[in-house]
Amino acid sequence: MNVTEGLRNDHELLRRRLARLEQWLPAAYAAPALIRNQVWLLALRAEEHLAREETLIEALRDKLAPETRREVAWRLAEHQDHWQTLQTLKGLIERNGAGAADHMDQIVAYTAHLTDGLREHMAEEERRLFVMMDRAARHGAEAARPASAESAGAIEASPAMSPPG
Numbered sequence: 001m002n003v004t005e006g007l008r009n010d011h012e013l014l015r016r017r018l019a020r021l022e023q024w025l026p027a028a029y030a031a032p033a034l035i036r037n038q039v040w041l042l043a044l045r046a047e048e049h050l051a052r053e054e055t056l057i058e059a060l061r062d063k064l065a066p067e068t069r070r071e072v073a074w075r076l077a078e079h080q081d082h083w084q085t086l087q088t089l090k091g092l093i094e095r096n097g098a099g100a101a102d103h104m105d106q107i108v109a110y111t112a113h114l115t116d117g118l119r120e121h122m123a124e125e126e127r128r129l130f131v132m133m134d135r136a137a138r139h140g141a142e143a144a145r146p147a148s149a150e151s152a153g154a155i156e157a158s159p160a161m162s163p164p165g
């Protein structure tokens with residue numbers, strides 16, 4: 001079994017949750033309590049997943065080849081954006097009483113931002129990072145080489161995503 005198997009399963013569950021939430025978002029003002037509840041649940045699941053992923057990355061760190069470390073740096077920069085969006089969303093939800101539609105424009109905008117960001121991020125992880133992590137876990141010792149100057153430069157140049165305007 002690949003070490004990223006559990007993370008891939010998380011992605012499938014998250015995708016289903018994202019799809020359901022997207023269906024409901026147009027009804028945000030008609031059913032604010034439902035939306036707030038579903039966004040809150042998505043936030044909890046996403047946080048659990050990010051933490052699980054970061055724990056596995058940390059456990060494999062010494063085994064990662066330079067190109068994988070560069071990939072990790074990009075994905076972790078995106079995690080920072082996700083963590084920030086999740087905090088903002090939870091803050092917006094907590095500020096309201098149950099059923100309140102206050103801040104719904106912001107909740108919808110941040111949820112859409114999170115949804116788009118997570119989808120792209122998960123696809124990219126499955127396409128590149130998870131393949132590299134599985135390989136590192138299988139052949140750890142031979143993949144471990146010191147990071148090159150080129151890799152270090154690429155890490156510094158990692159883009160951070162910006163929140164919705």
Ligand SMILES: [Fe+2]
Nearest residue numbers: 053075121125
């Ligand atoms: Fe991730």
Ligand SMILES: [Fe+2]
Nearest residue numbers: 007053122125
């Ligand atoms: Fe992920």
